[in-house]
Amino acid sequence: xxxxxxxxxxxxxxxxxxxxxxxxxxxxxxxxxxxxxxxxxxxxxxxxxxxxxxxxxxxxxxxxxxxxxxxxxxxxxxxxxxxxxxxxxxxxxxxxxxxxxxxxxxxxxxxxxxxxxxxxxxxxxxxxxxxxxxxxxxxxxxxxxxxxxxxxxxxxxxxxxxxxxxxxxxxxxxxxxxxxxxxxxxxxxxxxxxxxxxxxxxxxxxxxxxxxxxxxxxxxxxxxxxxxxxxxxxxxxxxxxxxxxxxxxxxxxxxxxxxxxxxxxxxxxxxxxxxxxxxxxxxxxxxxxxxxxxxxxxxxxxxxxxxxxxxxxxxxxxxxxxxxxxxxxxxxxxxxxxxxxxxxxxxxxxxxxxxxx
Amino acid sequence: xxxxxxxxxxxxxxxxxxxxxxxxxxxxxxxxxxxxxxxxxxxxxxxxxxxxxxxxxxxxxxxxxxxxxxxxxxxxxxxxxxxxxxxxxxxxxxxxxxxxxxxxxxxxxxxxxxxxxxxxxxxxxxxxxxxxxxxxxxxxxxxxxxxxxxxxxxxxxxxxxxxxxxxxxxxxxxxxxxxxxxxxx
Amino acid sequence: xxxxxxxxxxxxxxxxxxxxxxxxxxxxxxxxxxxxxxxxxxxxxxxxxxxxxxxxxxxxxxxxxxxxxxxxxxxxxxxxxxxxxxxxxxxxxxxxxxxxxxxxxxxxxxxxxxxxxxxxxxxxxxxxxxxxxxxxxxxxxxxxxxxxxxxxxxxxxxxxxxxxxxxxxxxxxxxxxxxxxxxxxxxxxxxxxxxxxxxxxxxxxxxxxxxxxxxxxxxxxxxxxxxxxxxxxxx
Numbered sequence: 096x097x098x099x100x101x102x103x104x105x106x107x108x109x110x111x112x113x114x115x116x117x118x119x120x121x122x123x124x125x126x127x128x129x130x131x132x133x134x135x136x137x138x139x140x141x142x143x144x145x146x147x148x149x150x151x152x153x154x155x156x157x158x159x160x161x162x163x164x165x166x167x168x169x170x171x172x173x174x175x176x177x178x179x180x181x182x183x184x185x186x187x188x189x190x191x192x193x194x195x196x197x198x199x200x201x202x203x204x205x206x207x208x209x210x211x212x213x214x215x216x217x218x219x220x221x222x223x224x225x226x227x228x229x230x231x232x233x234x235x236x237x238x239x240x241x242x243x244x245x246x247x248x249x250x251x252x253x254x255x256x257x258x259x260x261x262x263x264x265x266x267x268x269x270x271x272x273x274x275x276x277x278x279x280x281x282x283x284x285x286x287x288x289x290x291x292x293x294x295x296x297x298x299x300x301x302x303x304x305x306x307x308x309x310x311x312x313x314x315x316x317x318x319x320x321x322x323x324x325x326x327x328x329x330x331x332x333x334x335x336x337x338x339x340x341x342x343x344x345x346x347x348x349x350x351x352x353x354x355x356x357x358x359x360x361x362x363x364x365x366x367x368x369x370x371x372x373x374x375x376x377x378x379x380x381x382x383x384x385x386x387x388x389x390x391x392x393x394x395x396x397x398x399x400x401x402x403x404x405x406x407x408x409x410x411x412x413x414x415x416x417x418x419x420x421x422x423x424x425x426x427x428x429x430x431x432x433x434x435x436x437x438x439x440x441x442x443x444x445x446x447x448x449x450x451x452x
Numbered sequence: 453x454x455x456x457x458x459x460x461x462x463x464x465x466x467x468x469x470x471x472x473x474x475x476x477x478x479x480x481x482x483x484x485x486x487x488x489x490x491x492x493x494x495x496x497x498x499x500x501x502x503x504x505x506x507x508x509x510x511x512x513x514x515x516x517x518x519x520x521x522x523x524x525x526x527x528x529x530x531x532x533x534x535x536x537x538x539x540x541x542x543x544x545x546x547x548x549x550x551x552x553x554x555x556x557x558x559x560x561x562x563x564x565x566x567x568x569x570x571x572x573x574x575x576x577x578x579x580x581x582x583x584x585x586x587x588x589x590x591x592x593x594x595x596x597x598x599x600x601x602x603x604x605x606x607x608x609x610x611x612x613x614x615x616x617x618x619x620x621x622x623x624x625x626x627x628x629x630x631x632x633x634x635x636x637x
Numbered sequence: 638x639x640x641x642x643x644x645x646x647x648x649x650x651x652x653x654x655x656x657x658x659x660x661x662x663x664x665x666x667x668x669x670x671x672x673x674x675x676x677x678x679x680x681x682x683x684x685x686x687x688x689x690x691x692x693x694x695x696x697x698x699x700x701x702x703x704x705x706x707x708x709x710x711x712x713x714x715x716x717x718x719x720x721x722x723x724x725x726x727x728x729x730x731x732x733x734x735x736x737x738x739x740x741x742x743x744x745x746x747x748x749x750x751x752x753x754x755x756x757x758x759x760x761x762x763x764x765x766x767x768x769x770x771x772x773x774x775x776x777x778x779x780x781x782x783x784x785x786x787x788x789x790x791x792x793x794x795x796x797x798x799x800x801x802x803x804x805x806x807x808x809x810x811x812x813x814x815x816x817x818x819x820x821x822x823x824x825x826x827x828x829x830x831x832x833x834x835x836x837x838x839x840x841x842x843x844x845x846x847x848x849x850x851x852x853x854x855x856x857x858x859x860x861x862x863x864x865x866x867x868x869x870x871x872x
Binding site: 120156159162163164169170173305306309310313314316317319320321323324326327328330331332334335340343344345349 | 700702706756759762838841842849859864867868871
Binding site: 137140141144147148160161163164165166167168170171174309313316319320323 | 474477480481484488489491492494495496497499500501
């Protein structure tokens with residue numbers, strides 16, 4: 096008895112150090128949507144300021160002018176660049192976690208599809224942002240895209256012309272600037288909708304009502320502070336990391352950017368698109384990828400129970416595969432891209448069916 | 453917001469320490485938010501290119517003595533005249549009290565650079581652009597400017613001498629960057 | 638070392654005073670702008686501007702910069718206006734603070750166009766050091782290397798052959814601060830100047846970054862403590 100009491104006392108004393116009590120709270124991953132929303136707000140605000148000074152007809156030199164002539168203009172460019180990178184990093188983490196815990200099944204399907212839509216919207220916005228900088232790389236990327244668009248016929252050509260309006264030039268960039276801003280607003284809306292759908296999908300267990308204030312708020316606050324720390328590290332000491340040098344070259348006809356060096360968040364997609372030849376093939380590869388992501392709730396043949404070991408290993412492998420895809424050479428990239436499709440088309444139905452059996 | 457909840461019955465020491473931390477966190481959050489947002493607002497100040505347009509630099513070293521350079525600024529003509537020593541001496545000899553709008557020479561030119569007169573070229577009576585800046589123009593009886601609309605006459609310093617205008621020409625805000633250049637605004 | 642560490646904290650003070658001090662940057666070769674806490678060495682950059690203006694500017698443009706930007710190197714507006722007034726623009730007028738750096742007339746060096754130098758340091762890996770190495774990398778071609786017509790040997794340039802001749806030599810310019818204008822010194826100074834031209838906010842960025850990191854690191858710790866307590870008591 097005495098021993099037990101003593102032990103209980105000790106447990107009390109060391110409560111702060113026991114494993115269970117060390118970090119009480121909701122999973123940190125649950126704060127990701129809030130962090131994403133904060134980043135999108137920063138992007139919208141800094142983007143609005145940048146748009147004041149941006150001139151699509153002299154894109155490169157107007158960005159240079161923002162860096163050199165606007166009060167704190169370098170900081171605005173930094174907010175926008177670092178913010179864009181972190182949005183992709185956090186959204187990637189969030190999607191990865193959803194895959195890992197099979198959060199896309201049943202009631203979670205709706206929010207999963209909204210998050211996938213957000214990924215698509217952000218990738219397009221990111222590509223537009225890269226092009227809008229007007230550097231040699233972005234100029235070349237736009238040149239290729241518009242050339243393909245002009246040459247396309249039929250309905251795809253019409254759609255492409257809605258986007259670009261014609262061959263690459265200042266007028267195209269003026270158009271893409273508006274598209275960039277509208278898509279960014281759409282992304283903000285999507286985050287709201289997806290968070291709402293996620294909340295509806297996972298109602299609070301009965302009786303266990305935890306007040307938002309101050310309980311959840313304190314965790315969100317801590318996560319935001321940590322995000323701000325990472326943000327300032329990148330902004331102060333590595334603002335151009337993963338941006339590629341082509342964006343600091345003024346576009347001249349003499350400078351041919353082959354291959355285009357995209358910012359790091361477009362690396363995996365750019366290589367995955369390269370799996371199929373031609374512009375049509377690239378578009379097809381990306382479209383198939385997103386169709387698969389949308390169809391994932393139905394490709395998964397399990398009964399919705401938490402995933403087993405093999406499935407988790409495969410998801411980790413997929414995450415690793417996408418990271419490698421980002422930096423791989425042509426041969427390895429083809430292999431890694433093929434693996435992505437193989438994972439969703441073959442492995443997922445197979446393994447989940449095994450789990451259900 | 454940082455008040456302890458009513459049902460909190462922890463020991464007083466722990467309570468106040470927690471409150472201190474909470475207040476610290478909230479204050480830190482507020483400071484952090486403001487410092488993140490402030491540059492967004494600060495960046496809305498005019499950029500260097502806009503400032504350059506708003507405050508143009510005029511080279512005055514190429515103005516010959518007793519001739520006028522006209523530049524347009526904020527939609528108005530700005531007249532810059534280089535005075536000769538004789539003109540300065542003559543104007544200094546005029547009794548200030550005899551003028552319709554009394555103003556000394558020193559009040560019409562920049563200290564340290566008395567040879568340059570910078571005025572808006574718009575008559576203070578009938579709003580008309582003044583004549584007298586170009587070589588062939590009539591300069592009136594006082595060698596300065598004449599209004600073609602109401603006949604008001606100004607001397608080389610831009611002081612009104614003959615009405616109907618009764619106020620001197622307006623001096624725009626400007627500063628000397630060096631003896632060769634002035635910046636308007 | 639200590640000065641190096643505290644440099645970002647002092648950056649504001651340096652900005653305010655605009656002090657120009659001559660300091661040995663050659664033995665060993667180092668650039669104050671390098672490293673995570675680097676700041677632009679304004680004295681070296683001012684000398685580097687003299688080299689640019691005296692030597693480089695006859696072929697290379699610096700399109701991104703206006704003369705007013707030189708105030709960022711600690712020069713007063715009157716000094717910069719004097720510098721600009723000595724430059725005749727293409728229209729025959731003297732340059733003012735608000736003029737862009739003068740673009741030299743179209744030049745073709747054996748078919749190669751001299752590149753604009755506004756972002757040259759950002760456009761090359763290890764840009765500052767690259768500029769220095771390039772400018773000091775000229776020399777006679779090693780045995781067995783035959784140069785193309787109109788080309789010069791440079792050990793650093795990819796391919797070893799470049800259309801630009803060696804332009805820096807001892808006393809190519811006279812430094813206002815009395816520093817000895819050796820070829821290496823000129824190359825080092827112009828490298829620091831072009832580092833500033835590519836990233837004029839480098840000093841401010843490092844200073845702001847360091848302060849923000851310290852502040853948010855502190856805030857993160859406090860926030861984690863608060864979160865932990867709240868969750869234990871109310872969660």
